[in-house]
Amino acid sequence: MGAARVARLATADAAGRPHVVPVTFAVDGDTLYTAVDQKPKRTTALKRLDNISARPDVSLLVDHYDEDWDRLWWVRLDGRARVVDDGPEHDRGVQLLVAKYEQYRARPPAGPVIVIEVTGRRTWSASPG
Amino acid sequence: MGAARVARLATADAAGRPHVVPVTFAVDGDTLYTAVDQKPKRTTALKRLDNISARPDVSLLVDHYDEDWDRLWWVRLDGRARVVDDGPEHDRGVQLLVAKYEQYRARPPAGPVIVIEVTGRRTWSASPG
DSSP: OTTOSOEEEEEEOTTOOEEEEEEOOEEETTEEEEEOOOSTTHHHHHHHHHHHHHOOEEEEEEEEOOSSGGGOEEEEEEEEEEEEOSSHHHHHHHHHHHHHOGGGTSSOOOSOEEEEEEEEEEEEESSOO | OTTOSOEEEEEEOTTOOEEEEEEOOEEETTEEEEEOOOSTTHHHHHHHHHHHHHOOEEEEEEEEOOSSGGGOEEEEEEEEEEEEOSSHHHHHHHHHHHHHOGGGTSSOOOSOEEEEEEEEEEEEESSOO
8 A cells, every 4th residue: 555656645624625636655654645746736735734734634545446346455554643843853854755756856845745654554456365 | 528538537635635536527518427336446436425514515627638738738627516316417418428428329328427517617728828
């Protein structure tokens, strides 16, 4: 699951309305990191960060779609998120993301890092084994 | 966007905690349908339905991942969802899903249909045009 290239991060705003965005991510044990690029999607980035500040609960999904529905699977992680603007934890997240994604090497993510402490994990697969 | 084969549906529970699952879907104007298979993922299905009963606000994402990050795009629809167990609206949703996915032809979704009235739409693309 940690090798997947993209995940979808769901947050909720202060009123409890859900919001979902695609994210790159890196996993280190029970901690997951994702970052904000500080690129055109600025509005979205702020929404995501605002939501986490209001409500730290998040849900993150990695799934595999296949036209053979016997090959579908997904993993969902629930956790508590924090927004980290700088410092060692921020740098650790950036380091892991740059190591995983060569696209970040020329241009590491320049915005805040979202640190997620995973509290629950659910996996589903259409086919056992 | 309506041609995409999978979307991710975010809901929130009564306490405002987000939840995200992959879904098949069909679009008809400003209405979007997804259904519950009544298969092994029964627990998940119930969670999703419980959430919509508690809070009708949902957020649905279709995104394209590509190793060339200039080709990334996504579309997010926000809306209000209802769970429909039977009747014409249920049957309309099943009909559209079966028409879109040949996988459903032998075995149409047997559970409730989630009907989403789209109230907001946001699209993002890494490259203009």
